[in-house]
Amino acid sequence: MLRDGEHVHVGTAGHAHRFPRGLYSALRSFRERAPGLExxxxxxxxxxxxxxxxxxxxLPRIASPAGLLVGDAAGAVSPLTAGGLDPCLRLSGHAAEILDAALRAGRPAELEAYDGHALRARFRKRLLLxxxxxxxRTPALATSAFAVLRTPPGRALARRILFGNGSFPLP
Ligand SMILES: Cc1cc2nc3c(=O)[nH]c(=O)nc-3n(C[C@H](O)[C@H](O)[C@H](O)COP(=O)(O)OP(=O)(O)OC[C@H]3O[C@@H](n4cnc5c(N)ncnc54)[C@H](O)[C@@H]3O)c2cc1C
Structure with a gap:
C-alpha cells in the first residue's frame, strides 16, 4: 500500500493459485481492512x-525468423522483484542489435544469437531466491524476513537487489 497524501495505491500480489476466492475478492477484502486507511x-x-x-x-525460445520476443512476452522480468521495465528496455536493445546484424548480413541464422537458454541460465540464482x-507464506514469516532485511547485511543485500545495476545480465 502506498499513500502519497492525495492518492492511495492499494494492491495485492502473488501467484494466482494462492487466492482461492479470486484476485478481485482478495483486493476487495484487503481494501476494507488495509491498515492506516481508517x-x-x-x-x-x-x-x-x-x-x-x-x-x-x-523463455528458452525467444527468436524465430518470424520475429523476436522482448519484455514480458519473453519473460524478461526479474523473478525475484517482478520488475520488468528495465529488463524490457535492455532486452529490446539487445534484440535490436541482433536483428540489425541479421538484416545487414542477410542471414536469418544470425538470430540464433538471441538465445533465451543463455539468458535464462543467468537467472538461476534469482529463480532459486x-x-x-x-x-x-505467513505474516509472521514475512515480518521476520523484514527484520533480517533491516540488519546491515540485509540492507546491503536489498540495496544490491533493488537498486543495483544488474537487473538484466545480458551476454
Ligand atoms: C501492477 C503492476 C505493477 C508493476 N510495477 C513495476 C515496477 O514498479 N517496476 C518494474 O520494473 N516493473 C513493474 N511492473 C512490470 C512492468 O510493468 C512490465 O514488466 C513492463 O511494462 C513490460 O513491458 P512490455 O513492453 O513487455 O509490456 P507492456 O508494458 O504490457 O506493453 C505491451 C503493450 O502491448 C499492447 N498490446 C497487447 N496486445 C496487443 C495487440 N494485440 N495489438 C496491439 N497492442 C497490443 C498493450 O496494450 C500494451 O500497451 C509492474 C506490472 C504490473 C502489472
Missing part, C-alpha cells in the same frame, strides 16, 4: 492498474 473517504471511482507478471524467468520467497 476514516479515509472511499471514492466511487478508482483506477485499476493490474495484470499478470511473468516471474518464471526468460523466488522459490524461497514463495515459501514465506
Amino acid at each position: 476514516g479515509v473517504e472511499r471514492p466511487e471511482q478508482v483506477e485499476k492498474r493490474a495484470g499478470p507478471i511473468p516471474v518464471g524467468g526468460v 523466488r522459490k524461497g520467497l514463495d515459501g514465506l
